[in-house]
Amino acid sequence: MKRLFLMTALALPAVLAPSVLSAEVYVPFASNRTLGSTAYRTKVWVSNATAAAGQFKNAFMETGASGTSLQGTGPTVAVPASGSTVIGLVAPAGKIGMLEVSTAGKLVVNARLEALGANDVVLSSANLPTVSAANVIKGGTSAYLQGLEVVAPGTTTDFGVLNLSREAAQCTIKGFRSSGTQIGQSILVSLPALSHKHYDGALAPLVGADIADARLEVNCTKAFYPYAIVYASDGSKTVFVSPSQTLEGTLIASTGGGGGGGGGTNPNPTGTVTVTRPGTFFTAKTGASAMLVDIPAVPNVRYKKATVDFDLGVARFPQIPGGGVGFFSSVHSLRRNDRTLFYGLIVRNEQGRTVLDLGVTDDVALGKRDVWKERTNYHLSFVYDTVARTVTYKLTKAGQVIDSLTDRANHLDLMATDKKMFVDFGSLGIADGAYFPPMGWAYSNLSVQLIP
Secondary structure (H helix, E strand, O other), X not given: OHHHHOOOOOOHHHHOOOOOOOEEEEEEEEXXXXXXXXXXXXXXXXXXXXXXXEEEEEEEEEOOOOOHHHOOOOOEEEEOOOOEEEEOOOOOOOEEEEEEEEEOOOEEEEEEEEEEOHHHOXXXXXXXXXXXXXXXXXXXXXXXXXXXXXXXXXXXXXXXXXXXXXXXXXXXXXXXXXXXXEEEEEEEEEEOOOEEEEEOOOOHHHHOXXXXXXXXXXXXXXXXXXXXXXXXXXXXXXXXXXXXXXOOOOOOOOOOOOOOOOOOOOOOOOOOEEEEEEEEEEEOEOOEOEEEEEXXXXXXXXXXXXEEEEEEEEOOOXXXXXXXEOOEEEEEEEEEOOOEEEEEEEEEHHXXXXXXXXXXXXXXXXXXXOOOOOOEEEEEEEEEEOOOOEEEEEEEEOOEEEEEEEEEOOOOOOOEOOOOEEXXXXXXXXXOOOEEOOOOOEEEEEEEXXXX
């Protein structure tokens, strides 16, 4: 929990603010502009598949500018139970950008770009994907856009890219003909944090002539999502191009669940990984105040969800020599040993309160007061969900949930590389004079799962 250790005990309360969002998706091209005689407008449908009424917020982020201050803002829109809500105008007149749709519930989002002629007659349309934790492109990897063309004077190709990080990014863009020769020089573009950039007629300056079946290769330093739009100047053709899938891995399982093949063990290496430690597996004591449990994740397999459950018997809160209670107890975390912290749990002793470290500097969530007591038994449950992009924590006493938190999951690469994943308990010693091992606290009945 080194990130939190860098804060002093006096400064800590000022940064303990939970995030507003629990989940969001981005519509990559939000348009309300006219090119020639054709208007290009994006329409968004938000549907509710549950039996309870829901709501969402939508924030338009104009191309070229950082949208970090707009996250989770915008008007709140209701969605009836089992119903749908349509947003007809997602951008101000003459503007393009991206649209964030955020919710604390379970909603389904779809979008469409329509080319409209006189009297709003639909000349052509293209379905737009939504970008989420499930399909965002990891920084440092390449994405490919194929089937691009420029046919003067009728068909052209626009290019756009989303920076889906809270930090500025740089992207390298290369164009290739179908023959394999590169089109011009590689281009380097800079993007502000959480931003959208769109380039009209991106291929034309590169090729200077007609071209078909071209592709772009895009690689950004932060999480990103590139796209292209191929369209005809009269509005009769509108095609949205998403990143192509690469030919790697096997989609159809050879065993189990109604598939082909015979019996035997399942060779699929991406199944659920489970670790259990029944009974009391660790009690913090002098000389042995920390424990680490490896999680045997398959290297380079990206998992969707991690669940961690265990029982905890609290003895006394840490005591300061000379009298008084130590500020914090370092309880538990889920980590990878490249310094990635998925989450960490700390107890603020004198307030009886949970502090949930969300794995990036100054991003923590604060639980209720007076739920942690000395000489009390608890059950702790964590769900780290990279699809919903949430981390959920529940604290149970005598079968009743007495505290819970749901906040943003900041690290979506839930995977082992050449570095191992593990859960740890306690700490090796006192850090910054404020963070203490939970001496005498007993941990039992551990269950950890990684779900692909």
